[in-house]
Amino acid sequence: LWDAQGRPYRMAGSVIEVTERKQAEHELQESSRAKDEFIATLAHELRNPLAPIRTGLDILKRDTGNGPVSQRARATMERQLQHMIRLVDDLLDISRISSGKIRLDVSRIHLRSVVDSALEISRPALSAAGHAFEADLPDDDIELMGDPTRLSQALGNLLNNAAKYTPPGGRVALRVRREGDQAVLRVEDNGEGIPPGMLDRVFSLFAQVRSTLDRAQGGLGIGLYLVRSLVTMHGGSVVAESAGPGQGSAFTVRLPCLPAQPAAPKHDAPAK
Numbered sequence: 374l375w376d377a378q379g380r381p382y383r384m385a386g387s388v389i390e391v392t393e394r395k396q397a398e399h400e401l402q403e404s405s406r407a408k409d410e411f412i413a414t415l416a417h418e419l420r421n422p423l424a425p426i427r428t429g430l431d432i433l434k435r436d437t438g439n440g441p442v443s444q445r446a447r448a449t450m451e452r453q454l455q456h457m458i459r460l461v462d463d464l465l466d467i468s469r470i471s472s473g474k475i476r477l478d479v480s481r482i483h484l485r486s487v488v489d490s491a492l493e494i495s496r497p498a499l500s501a502a503g504h505a506f507e508a509d510l511p512d513d514d515i516e517l518m519g520d521p522t523r524l525s526q527a528l529g530n531l532l533n534n535a536a537k538y539t540p541p542g543g544r545v546a547l548r549v550r551r552e553g554d555q556a557v558l559r560v561e562d563n564g565e566g567i568p569p570g571m572l573d574r575v576f577s578l579f580a581q582v583r584s585t586l587d588r589a590q591g592g593l594g595i596g597l598y599l600v601r602s603l604v605t606m607h608g609g610s611v612v613a614e615s616a617g618p619g620q621g622s623a624f625t626v627r628l629p630c631l632p633a634q635p636a637a638p639k640h641d642a643p644a645k
């Protein structure tokens with residue numbers, strides 16, 4: 374079939390159809406590859422803590438006392454179990470987010486308490502890696518409307534990542550400041566860095582610069598997706614910056630906050 378200009382339009386149509394079909398096939402293959410890789414990563418991440426837990430149990434079977442060996446075994450088992458619980462909780466959060474069932478328990482909160490609990494979450498990872506940690510917090514605390522548990526979880530994830538993706542003995546900093554009606558939280562490290570093409574992609578579900586299967590440190594690629602989802606639910610935003618691989622990274626969270634309280638008048642101020 375030819376069009377008015379004598380061009381074979383049917384053929385052009387078929388070529389487009391073939392290209393579209395190829396594209397659809399390619400996307401299907403890609404998503405099935407991503408699914409296979411996710412299942413392999415998940416199996417790996419769930420399997421990993423089981424070996425030390427089994428070893429710990431064997432030790433406790435033989436050594437029923439409370440000596441240093443069984444104490445160490447108990448501590449290891451507890452740490453590994455905690456790791457598995459966090460993994461499964463993260464997965465449950467993902468499914469709550471995608472089904473729209475996640476709820477924020479919002480109240481008027483102080484940012485300082487969010488920072489304190491995030492530091493409690495990430496302190497073990499920061500000190501295990503021997504990083505120097507600096508917290509730069511404003512003198513006047515910032516108040517905001519938010520869910521303190523969810524905000525600490527988001528900030529804790531960023532600090533844990535900074536610890537995890539920085540070679541031992543690195544530097545990690547948390548800087549908090551007010552910018553008008555926004556609280557700005559910045560987590561900086563001098564670690565692995567992120568290639569420019571990945572700066573926004575790292576927030577996608579299951580996105581990793583290097584697969585968990587190719588590196589010593591674990592992870593499912595869901596931490597930053599959770600961070601962005603939780604921050605967005607609070608009306609905020611989060612972006613990543615890095616000068617590139619090996620150049621460190623910085624993550625900046627912006628959250629709407631309440632107006633600063635005017636300084637209380639001094640008692641000895643002269644009455645007007």
Ligand code: ADP
Pocket residue numbers: 534535538539562564565566567575580581582583591592593594595596597598621622
């Ligand atoms: P996970 O750490 O489980 O892989 P995340 O969603 O927390 O998943 O992070 C996604 C990816 O972003 C990581 O795999 C890592 O490649 C990269 N990333 C996150 N934080 C940092 C950081 N502070 N420095 C360098 N890379 C990072």
